[in-house]
Amino acid sequence: MSDFLEVIPLIARDWIVDLFPAQLQWLVHHLITIAVILTVFGTFFAFTTVAERKLLGRLQNRLGPNRAGLPKLSILPFHLKHKLWGLTQPFADAVKALTKEDVVPDAADKVLHFLAPVCIVAFSLLGFAVLPFGRALIPVELDAALLYFFAAGTATELAIFMAGWGSRNKYSLLAAMRALAQLISYELPLILSVVPVVLVVGTLSLSEIAAAQGGWTLGFLPHWHVFTPWGFAGFIIFLIAALAESNRSPFDLPEAESELIAGHLTEYSGFKYALFFMAEYFGLTALSGLGVTIFLGGWQAPFAFLEFIPSYLWFMIKLAGMIMFFIWVRGTLLRLRIDQLTRLSWQFLVPLALINLVNGAFWALTPDWTGAMLAARWGVSAAIVVIPFLILGRRLSGDRTPRTYRYA
C-alpha cells in the first residue's frame, strides 16, 4: 500500500504524458514537472506568508490576520459568512499586488529595473529542480546536484545588484552593496558547512546523500547527519548562513526599513515588489529543503513504524518545521549591526566551518572503529567541534564591551 502511495505522482504524470503524441512526450514530461513544482511551492509560499503573519502576531501577543473570508459571489445561491480563520488572506494580497499601480522612477534604468524582479524569481526557483522530494520523486537527477544548487543560487546576487543600481536611488544602491557584502560573506560558511557531508557520503548527488541517511540504530535512532557531532555543528552553521543568505531577520540588514527605507525594494511597487517578496520565500524554502535533505535525513521517516506515511509527506513536514523555526527566530531575535554581521561570518563561522571540515575528514577516515573505539570516535569528533567553539567564542566576546553611542 505504501509503495503504491509512494509512486502515485509518477503514475499520474505518466498517464498524462501518454495522452500526447510520442515526439512531444519529453516536453510534456518536463512541463508537468515544472508546473507541479510551481503549483506546490506557489501554494506553499502563499500559506507560508499567512502562517508567518499569524505566528508573528501570536508571538507579539496579538491575533494576526483573521478577517479575510470568501467574497459574496452573485452566481452562488448562498454566501459563506464564515471568515475561514483568515486563511484566504494570501489571495486577497495577490489581488491587491496585481491591481496596484506600478511606479517606475523617471531616472531609473528602465531595462534593469524591470529585469531585476524577473531574474530573482527565476533564479530562486532553479534550486528546486534537484531536491529529492521523495523516495522516487526528484525532478532532475544530477551527478553534481549540490554544485548545481549553489551555482543557481549565486545569480540572485546579480539581480539584487540590478535592482539597487537600476533604481537610481542612493538608498537602493547602498542597500544593494550591503546585501552583496552580506551574501558573499555568508556564502562561504554556507558552502563550507555542507562539504563535510560530501566528504563522508562521498558524492555530490542529493538523492544519494538522502538515501545514505536511512536505517536506525537499536531500531529507533535514525542515522541522520544532524545526530553526529560534525553534522550537528554543520547544521547550526548552515542554519545561520541560510538565514543570512535569504535576508531574514536577524540578518535583514539589506531591507532595514528603519535605516534604509527598505533598501533595494524602495523603488518597487505593486507586483514587482510582490515578486521580490516571493523570491525571498522561494529562496528560503529551497535552502530549507537543502538543509532537510543534507542534515535532517531528507525524505526518511524518523522511526521505522512511521514509514507507512509516504516519503514526500515526510519531506514536506520537515520543510514546514524548518520554516516554522525560521519564523520563530524572526519573532525572537533583534537585527544585527552591519559590523557585527560581517564579523560573525568571517571571524566565527568561517573558522568553525573549516575546523568542521577537518572533523568530517576524521569521521570519513574512521568508519570501521567499533566498541570502545566507537566511543573514542564520537568523543574526538565532539571535542574537535566544542573546544574551538568555546575558545573562539571566549576570545571574540572578551574585549567587546557594549558600544557607546556618542551622537545618538
Place this chain on the structure above:
Amino acid sequence: MIALAIIALLTIAAASAAFLLRNLIHSALLLVGAWAGIAAFYLWAGAEFVAFAQVLVYVGAVSMVVLFAVLLTRQGATTAPVEYDSLKRAVLGFITAGGVGGLLFGAILGSPLDVHTANPAPAVSVKELGLLLMGPHAAALLIVGVLLTVALLGAVVIAAVDKPEDAP
C-alpha cells in the same frame, strides 16, 4: 547542432554588445551573460561539473568583482569616454588587441576540429574528476591555489594604502 548554434550566437551577441555599449554597468552585466553562455556550452558538451563551476565562479564571484571595480573606480559617470586619450595609446591598444586576436585565431585554426554530436551523459563522473585532481594533478591544483593566494595578497597590499589622515 541547432542548440550549439543558438548558444554560440547568444554568447557572441552578449560579448559583442558588452564592448559596443558605452554604459559600463550594462557592459559588465552583458559580460556575465556571455560567461553564462560559455557555461551553457559546457553543459551542451556534457561537462556538467565544469559548467556548474563556471557559473559558480564567473557568474557568482568574478561578476561581483567586476561590478565592484566599476562602481568603486568610476566616480559619478558610469559611461566610458568615446574618444581615445592619445594616438600612442590607441596604437598600443590596437597592437595588443591584434596580437591577442592573432594568437587565439592561430590556436583555433591549429587545433584539430573534432565534430561530434551532443553527449548528454558526462563522460567523466564528478568523483573521477575529483580523484584525478587530487591524485595525478594535485601539483597543478596546489600551484594554482598558491598563485591565486599571492594575487589576492598582492591586491590587498596595493589597495590598502595607509594615509596619515586615516589614523584615528
